[in-house]
Amino acid sequence: MAGLELLSDQGYRLDGRKATELRKVQARMGVFAQADGSAYIEQGNTKALAVVYGPHEVRGSRSRTLNDRAVINCQYSMATFSTSERKRRPHGDRKSTEMSLHLKQTFEAAVLTNLYPRSQIDIYVKILQSDGGNYSAGVNAATLAVIDAGIPLRDYVCACTAGFVDETPLTDLCHAEESGGGTSLAMALLPRGGHIALLQMDARLHQDHLETLMEAAMTACKSISKVLDQVVRQHLQEVSALTGE
Amino acid sequence: MTSNKSAVWKTVSMAADMRLPTIRKQVSLSASLSALDGKDLVVPGDVITSDTGFMRGHGTYMDEEKLTASVAGEVERVNKLICVRPLKTRFNGEVGDVVVGRVTEVQQKRWKVETNSRLDSVLLLSSVNLPGGELRRRSAEDELAMRDYLLEGDLISAEVQSVFSDGALSLHTRSLKYGKLGQGVLIQLSPSLIKRQKTHFHNLPCGTSIILGNNGFVWLYPTPGHQDEEAGGYYTSLEPVSLSDREVISRLRNCLLALSAHKVMLYDTSVLYCYESSMPHQIKDILKPEVMEEVVMVTRQKLMEQEG
Numbered sequence: 001m002a003g004l005e006l007l008s009d010q011g012y013r014l015d016g017r018k019a020t021e022l023r024k025v026q027a028r029m030g031v032f033a034q035a036d037g038s039a040y041i042e043q044g045n046t047k048a049l050a051v052v053y054g055p056h057e058v059r060g061s062r063s064r065t066l067n068d069r070a071v072i073n074c075q076y077s078m079a080t081f082s083t084s085e086r087k088r089r090p091h092g093d094r095k096s097t098e099m100s101l102h103l104k105q106t107f108e109a110a111v112l113t114n115l116y117p118r119s120q121i122d123i124y125v126k127i128l129q130s131d132g133g134n135y136s137a138g139v140n141a142a143t144l145a146v147i148d149a150g151i152p153l154r155d156y157v158c159a160c161t162a163g164f165v166d167e168t169p170l171t172d173l174c175h176a177e178e179s180g181g182g183t184s185l186a187m188a189l190l191p192r193g194g195h196i197a198l199l200q201m202d203a204r205l206h207q208d209h210l211e212t213l214m215e216a217a218m219t220a221c222k223s224i225s226k227v228l229d230q231v232v233r234q235h236l237q238e239v240s241a242l243t244g245e
Numbered sequence: 246m247t248s249n250k251s252a253v254w255k256t257v258s259m260a261a262d263m264r265l266p267t268i269r270k271q272v273s274l275s276a277s278l279s280a281l282d283g284k285d286l287v288v289p290g291d292v293i294t295s296d297t298g299f300m301r302g303h304g305t306y307m308d309e310e311k312l313t314a315s316v317a318g319e320v321e322r323v324n325k326l327i328c329v330r331p332l333k334t335r336f337n338g339e340v341g342d343v344v345v346g347r348v349t350e351v352q353q354k355r356w357k358v359e360t361n362s363r364l365d366s367v368l369l370l371s372s373v374n375l376p377g378g379e380l381r382r383r384s385a386e387d388e389l390a391m392r393d394y395l396l397e398g399d400l401i402s403a404e405v406q407s408v409f410s411d412g413a414l415s416l417h418t419r420s421l422k423y424g425k426l427g428q429g430v431l432i433q434l435s436p437s438l439i440k441r442q443k444t445h446f447h448n449l450p451c452g453t454s455i456i457l458g459n460n461g462f463v464w465l466y467p468t469p470g471h472q473d474e475e476a477g478g479y480y481t482s483l484e485p486v487s488l489s490d491r492e493v494i495s496r497l498r499n500c501l502l503a504l505s506a507h508k509v510m511l512y513d514t515s516v517l518y519c520y521e522s523s524m525p526h527q528i529k530d531i532l533k534p535e536v537m538e539e540v541v542m543v544t545r546q547k548l549m550e551q552e553g
Contacts (some may be wrong), residue, residue, distance in 0.1 A: 033506075036335065055335060055363040112306060112315055117411055119363050147289060150331030152315035154303060155290035192290045193308075232288045236317050239332050240284060242508040 006165045006177055014176050015044075022160070022172045025227045027141070029148045029235045036093040039147025044174060045131035050141035052149040055119035067136060070116035074103040076138060078127040099135060102198055106139055106159070106188045109197040112152040121151060132175040133161045134185050135200075140228060147232055156228055157197055159188040160220035162213055169216035185213055189221035201224060262533075287314040293327055304329030336362040336436040336472035338414040342405040343445040345431070346416070348395050354388060356395055358403070361436065361460045364413040368395075372406060372417035374424070400426040402456050402464065422446060422543035426456075427465030427482050430498050434505045436461035441514040447513040451520060453493050457511055463501060465494045496523060499531035500540070507541040509548075517548040 007013055023044030032038040038051035054084070058065045063073070076099035077091030089096075107123060123146070125138040138158035143157045163170045164183045178184055183205045188198040205213065251274060263332050287293060295311045304316040305327060311401040314320070318331040338344065338360070349365060350357035356368040368483050387439045396403065402423050403416035436459065439445075445457045448468050456464040467490040469482065501511065509515055522543035523531050 036381055037333070057357075057359075057365040059361075137337075147317050148333065150316050150318070150334035152306070153289040154306070154308070154315065156288075190290075229288060232317055233286070236286050236288070236332065239508060240286065240319060243332075243510070 004176060004180065005042050006163075006180055006182070007168060008171070009157070011168075013170060015174055015180075015194045019048055019168050020171045020219065022220060022223055025140075025224065027144055027228065027231045029144050029231065035149075037145040037147070037151070037237075039144030040139055041144065043133060043137045043140070043172070045129060046125070046133050046137045047129040048134070048137040048141040049124075049128055050138065050144040050145040051124045051142050052122065052151065053124075054121035054149070055116040055151065056122075058109055058118065058120045060134050064120075068117055069113035070111070070119040071102055072107050072111065072113065072119050072121050072123065074100045074107065074123045074125070074142075075099045076103055076125045076127075078130060078134070082127050082130040099138070102135060102200065103138060103142065106157055106198045107142065107146070110143075110153050110155065110157045110190060111146065111197070112154065112231055115152060121146075131177065132173045132178040133186075136160050136172075136188075136224075139188050140224060144228060144231065148235075155190040155192045155195075156225050157188050158191055158221040158225040158228060159186065159198075160217055161186050162217035162220060169213045171216050171220040172236070179232075183213070185217055187214070187221060189218060189219040189225075191225040193221045194218070203218075252455065257483060262471060266546055285320040286318070287320055288317045289315050293320060293329075300326045302326045302328030306329060325328075333435050333437060336360060338362055338366070338405045338460070340405050340407060342459035343402065343456065343461035344405060344414075344416065344460045345400065345402050345426070345456055345464050346460070348397055348399045348401065351391055351395070351397060354383075356391070358401065359415060360414065360458075361418075361462060363432070364411065364415050366405075366414040367409075368401070368403060368416045368418070372415070372419060374419055374421075400431060400464070402426060426464055426466065427432070428486055429464055430494050432459045432463045432465070432498055432501050433447055434463060434501065434511070438505055438508065438511050439463075440510045440515075442512055448515075449497075449513070449517060449520070451493050451517075452490060453496075453497060455497070455513075455516065457513075457516075463511070465497050465501075467494070492528060496520060496528045496531070499523070499528060502539040503531055503541055504544070506537060509544065511540060514551065515544060515548060518551075519544040522547065 015229060024041050027041040031040050035051045035053055039050050041048050055070050056070060059081045075091060076096050078087055080087045080090055125142055125143050127134050139157055139159035146153060160171045162185045163173045164176055173184060183203045185201040189196055290316045293314055295314045299312055301307060306314055306315050312327060314329045316329050316331040318329045321328045321330055325341050344360045346358040346360035346366060348356050348358045354370045357365045358368050360366045376450060403418045404423060405414050406417040408414045439457050439459055439461060448454045452468060454466055455466045497520055500523050504511060504519055523540045526536050531540060
């Protein structure tokens with residue numbers, strides 16, 4: 001068999017994780033003073049920064065204004081130094097445009113946009129270091145940034161990727177596993193109600209396996225939501241301890 | 246080689262303050278847990294109550310008959326009404342609020358003003374005092390001369406006159422207190438840090454005046470010598486500001502940034518105490534994290550003593 005052995009006989013992956021183990025997640029809210037909301041997240045070696053502006057008056061083309069809800073404007077970009085080969089265009093290429101659209105769809109499902117008619121919410125996501133799961137790191141960072149901005153959400157949006165190797169679902173794929181050419185499923189979940197905000201799968205997978213794969217992705221999303229929850233509560237306590245005195 | 250080195254040394258002889266990254270200090274939660282005791286903190290998706298006897302307020306939504314939080318913040322209960330107040334939001338204006346804003350657009354009979362709220366605010370031609378102070382109907386000539394009063398980019402102070410159904414604010418400047426702002430410094434802070442008070446215009450004893458806009462925009466300017474009644478709030482002095490005044494304003498600006506970084510509520514007393522406690526330091530040093538921390542700590546102590 002050509003290529004890397006993604007899952008060893010002992011059940012360990014390339015980076016020494018078990019099949020359904022996640023990478024270490026570290027996050028921080030309120031990293032910028034100028035923006036309405038901002039957050040930084042590290043999921044293993046994938047690092048993402050999200051910034052939220054708004055809700056504010058629709059800028060640019062007035063015609064985009066919606067009279068019953070807010071417009072969500074997303075921009076996904078990757079720093080030129082984020083990948084092993086230097087990138088030419090940080091944003092605006094096909095892949096980034098697609099990612100921006102996915103982000104937009106995800107957050108339209110979660111943000112209570114009907115509370116802000118004729119306004120606009122800007123979400124900017126930048127990947128500083130890319131090691132697989134860029135979309136999910138971006139979504140998780142953006143969730144924290146939206147919460148930091150005080151914009152009403154139905155629930156956290158948590159995203160995670162999952163793959164399928166040797167009849168076993170793997171969660172939170174790293175770059176090597178993602179580029180191996182196998183199945184990769186990205187899921188964004190509203191964990192409390194179990195609503196799926198976005199589901200995307202590349203490559204083929206037998207229908208029988210889809211359920212187990214989705215199950216694994218959902219469990220992973222729920223674990224991530226616990227970590228994000230801790231981060232938000234910690235931030236909340238710190239800030240209200242300072243103002244409360 | 247040696248000559249080369251000395252040349253390099255000469256170029257870097259200018260003093261520069263450099264520092265290495267340091268570990269972020271954890272806010273000690275144990276010391277201030279008493280402050281958190283009475284607070285009910287929630288995050289989006291938290292069920293506040295499944296009792297149907299309550300009314301749904303801001304920051305909440307009904308999810309399958311359960312009252313659920315939609316923002317991260319503190320729960321506020323007023324009788325049957327439950328709201329969640331987020332830590333940080335855009336400005337939610339109320340009638341009577343003092344705001345500082347920037348004109349973004351001149352339209353027919355109105356100016357659009359950016360006030361850090363979720364829609365641009367409106368300043369109608371009929372709700373300004375025209376220069377000359379006379380009260381009369383606004384004519385077509387006045388409409389044409391709108392750009393003579395306020396241009397795109399101008400800063401104004403105003404009061405919220407009413408709130409439209411979509412949440413946009415209508416402003417007025419029908420008092421000599423309000424109008425176009427001339428020379429000074431604007432600082433943009435979080436609206437939640439501005440303490441609501443009887444007056445938001447203060448002449449500080451250090452020779453500077455301050456407008457603490459409810460929308461988090463703070464304007465610092467040298468105290469004007471005399472009010473010119475005729476100009477109706479549109480007179481802008483272009484006299485040079487003395488160095489001492491500028492130094493006081495810069496110090497106040499840095500103090501305000503320090504207070505906001507440490508989330509201290511802003512009002513005349515806290516600003517003044519911070520100014521006083523920053524005096525041992527150079528103006529530019531106030532922005533250094535360690536000095537900032539010290540200055541804010543002394544300010545907090547003074548405020549505690551004053552409260553008794």
